[in-house]
Amino acid sequence: MALLELKNLHVALEDGTEIVKGVDLRVDTNEVHAIMGPNGSGKSTLAYAIAGHPAYEITEGQILLDGADVTEAGADERAQQGLFLAFQYPYAIPGVTVTSFLRSAINAIRKARAGGVDDPVPVPEFRTELFAQMERLKVSRELASRYLNDGFSGGEKKRVEILQMAMLKPRVAVLDETDSGLDIDALKIVAGGVKELVGPSMGALVITHYQRILNYIQPNFVHVFVDGQIVEEGGPELAQELEKSGYAKWEKEKVA
Amino acid sequence: MPRARLANAAAAAAYEALPLPTTRDEAWRFTDLKDFDPSSFGTRPAAAAVTNVPQLLDLDVAGLATVTESGITVDRAPEGVVFEPLSPDHQRLYELVGWNEKFAAHNAAVWEHGLLVHVPKGHVLRQPLYVRLHNSAENGSLFFRLLVIAEEESRFTVIEEYASARPDLPAYTNAVAELYVEQAAKLEYVSIQNLSRETWHFGTHHARVERDAELDWVAGGFGSKRGKIRIQNDLNGPGATSRVTGAYFADGSQHLDYDTFQEHIAPSTESDFAFKGALRETARAVWRGMIRVEPDAQKTNAYQENRNLLLSPDAHADSIPGLEIMANDVRCTHGATLGRVDEEQLFYLMSRGLTRSEAERLIVRGFFQDVLDRIELEPVREALGAALEARIPQT
Numbered sequence: 001m002a003l004l005e006l007k008n009l010h011v012a013l014e015d016g017t018e019i020v021k022g023v024d025l026r027v028d029t030n031e032v033h034a035i036m037g038p039n040g041s042g043k044s045t046l047a048y049a050i051a052g053h054p055a056y057e058i059t060e061g062q063i064l065l066d067g068a069d070v071t072e073a074g075a076d077e078r079a080q081q082g083l084f085l086a087f088q089y090p091y092a093i094p095g096v097t098v099t100s101f102l103r104s105a106i107n108a109i110r111k112a113r114a115g116g117v118d119d120p121v122p123v124p125e126f127r128t129e130l131f132a133q134m135e136r137l138k139v140s141r142e143l144a145s146r147y148l149n150d151g152f153s154g155g156e157k158k159r160v161e162i163l164q165m166a167m168l169k170p171r172v173a174v175l176d177e178t179d180s181g182l183d184i185d186a187l188k189i190v191a192g193g194v195k196e197l198v199g200p201s202m203g204a205l206v207i208t209h210y211q212r213i214l215n216y217i218q219p220n221f222v223h224v225f226v227d228g229q230i231v232e233e234g235g236p237e238l239a240q241e242l243e244k245s246g247y248a249k250w251e252k253e254k255v256a
Numbered sequence: 257m258p259r260a261r262l263a264n265a266a267a268a269a270a271y272e273a274l275p276l277p278t279t280r281d282e283a284w285r286f287t288d289l290k291d292f293d294p295s296s297f298g299t300r301p302a303a304a305a306v307t308n309v310p311q312l313l314d315l316d317v318a319g320l321a322t323v324t325e326s327g328i329t330v331d332r333a334p335e336g337v338v339f340e341p342l343s344p345d346h347q348r349l350y351e352l353v354g355w356n357e358k359f360a361a362h363n364a365a366v367w368e369h370g371l372l373v374h375v376p377k378g379h380v381l382r383q384p385l386y387v388r389l390h391n392s393a394e395n396g397s398l399f400f401r402l403l404v405i406a407e408e409e410s411r412f413t414v415i416e417e418y419a420s421a422r423p424d425l426p427a428y429t430n431a432v433a434e435l436y437v438e439q440a441a442k443l444e445y446v447s448i449q450n451l452s453r454e455t456w457h458f459g460t461h462h463a464r465v466e467r468d469a470e471l472d473w474v475a476g477g478f479g480s481k482r483g484k485i486r487i488q489n490d491l492n493g494p495g496a497t498s499r500v501t502g503a504y505f506a507d508g509s510q511h512l513d514y515d516t517f518q519e520h521i522a523p524s525t526e527s528d529f530a531f532k533g534a535l536r537e538t539a540r541a542v543w544r545g546m547i548r549v550e551p552d553a554q555k556t557n558a559y560q561e562n563r564n565l566l567l568s569p570d571a572h573a574d575s576i577p578g579l580e581i582m583a584n585d586v587r588c589t590h591g592a593t594l595g596r597v598d599e600e601q602l603f604y605l606m607s608r609g610l611t612r613s614e615a616e617r618l619i620v621r622g623f624f625q626d627v628l629d630r631i632e633l634e635p636v637r638e639a640l641g642a643a644l645e646a647r648i649p650q651t
């Protein structure tokens with residue numbers, strides 16, 4: 001049983017336009033999968049659909065999380081069951097500090113896992129963990145008391161996405177272009193943070209259109225994604241090849 | 257005739273002569289009183305005082321008074337200050353709020369239960385004076401009058417909380433507050449209204465702030481059916497400052513109306529009014545703010561803002577800011593915004609495991625955070641924050 005399994009997934013916009021056109025994918029523990037594709041190919045749409053965004057309709061196919069069908073589940077239930085999406089463009093929540101947001105999220109997940117009974121994380125335990133993770137991800141302490149993503153730089157937002165992942169400890173993490181907007185040092189830290197979590201209890205799906213991040217997170221599998229479909233699959237060498245030749249080959253095929 | 261009787265009689269005549277406002281009156285354009293008949297509410301007191309009225313605040317207090325339809329009781333009063341039932345003959349009555357307006361006139365004509373808070377020169381109270389106002393009579397009315405005199409350099413807090421015995425109690429409440437903040441005094445005044453959803457509530461609160469004195473005011477609006485709260489601050493001596501912070505939440509068919517007036521009379525005065533509200537279902541809020549700077553009030557610094565967050569497509573808010581400036585060296589700013597809860601923000605929070613209602617609560621809490629941060633009294637800040645969040649139903 002895979003951690004995350006997509007079966008013939010089709011996703012359409014509210015106006016009916018089909019963006020994701022039949023995707024099959026299995027992500028397991030200990031695995032890093034990379035999805036690489038050109039701008040506008042539908043990568044974020046795929047990520048949003050996996051996370052349960054209400055504006056993206058799954059018109060066909062299935063999403064399984066740890067074997068359970070979550071195709072119809074809300075975003076909150078999917079997260080409670082261990083799914084995490086690092087957003088390409090995270091939203092700001094004015095008035096809510098990073099700390100209080102993280103505590104609310106952790107407590108929401110704990111409550112769901114305790115069958116709907118409040119089971120708040122003890123504050124000292126939470127703080128110790130938060131400070132340790134911030135230290136590892138080189139997130140400044142000051143950021144914890146600022147309002148979530150409110151006025152954050154692009155790089156700060158991406159780091160805080162990874163901080164959230166580290167705190168929420170998902171089973172499957174989908175990272176949507178977490179590499180864009182990061183300088184090399186930040187990229188190394190973020191990649192290190194992801195690598196540390198991938199293991200016997202977590203798998204990751206890394207979405208990018210650059211090969212750069214894959215130098216730091218060695219993917220086990222690379223999926224080339226063009227026009228809503230996986231058009232080729234292979235090992236890490238495929239990423240290298242893409243870096244040289246680009247997506248022209250598949251995009252031409254589409255035209256032909 | 258004693259002064260009190262004369263005042264009551266004059267006010268009663270004014271009340272009879274003044275028509276009930278309609279939406280043709282500019283101040284009432286968005287608040288329709290056509291279903292309201294003040295005379296349909298009885299003035300006979302309820303038989304017994306109520307207990308177990310739900311309260312938002314839990315405070316350690318220096319003084320405590322309870323007001324119901326049947327009277328006022330002073331449960332505890334601190335040493336060295338006057339905290340007692342208000343005499344109808346008090347010399348300072350009606351100076352700030354008289355009877356030139358329908359609801360002020362109604363109060364002046366018939367009020368019986370009032371509270372006098374008079375703190376002498378230099379006296380400092382560490383703990384607040386707390387007034388609970390409870391209505392419990394079906395189709396009853398409650399008229400309350402508060403007179404606060406903060407003598408020179410005194411510092412203290414007066415907190416009033418309005419609540420009803422039942423959430424669906426049909427009633428009429430009419431409150432007047434006259435607040436004198438004398439030279440270099442500091443008064444914190446908190447007025448929280450959590451009346452039943454069938455209470456017509458009218459409030460006329462007027463403060464005069466003298467030289468170097470400071471007024472810090474918090475208005476919390478949760479309950480009531482419809483009505484109007486008028487808040488006027490006169491900055492009457494150089495260096496006077498007032499800060500008014502409003503937070504309200506309405507749902508169902510509730511209709512809240514705040515009418516604020518920042519009257520700068522003396523030079524070098526400052527006023528800062530910030531009101532924020534969240535509205536669900538078909539609730540409606542009206543805010544009308546006026547800053548007036550009199551010719552002598554140079555170097556005035558005045559600010560007003562009203563921001564509303566709509567949580568449902570049918571909720572509605574009207575903000576009408578106003579400036580009337582007769583001096584030339586002043587700084588006046590105002591702002592009004594209307595926002596909706598953003599579906600993308602909600603999705604972002606839900607993708608972290610929060611349910612929709614938890615996510616909404618967090619967004620609402622965040623929305624109010626800056627006005628809550630203005631509240632110096634921690635128990636008041638916490639209670640208001642919790643009450644605001646609690647208005648988002650749990651699913």
Ligand SMILES: Nc1ncnc2c1ncn2[C@@H]1O[C@H](COP(=O)(O)OP(=O)(O)OP(=O)(O)O)[C@@H](O)[C@H]1O
Nearest residue numbers: 013019037038039040041042043044045046055209
């Ligand atoms: N909510 C939406 N409304 C309208 N069009 C949308 C919406 N979401 C996505 N699209 C369209 O779907 C297509 C795929 O967009 P998507 O963001 O998924 O691509 P992407 O591969 O993530 O691109 P990028 O590399 O730029 O991040 C684009 O043509 C985009 O304009």
Ligand SMILES: [Mg+2]
Nearest residue numbers: 043044088177
């Ligand atoms: Mg994208």
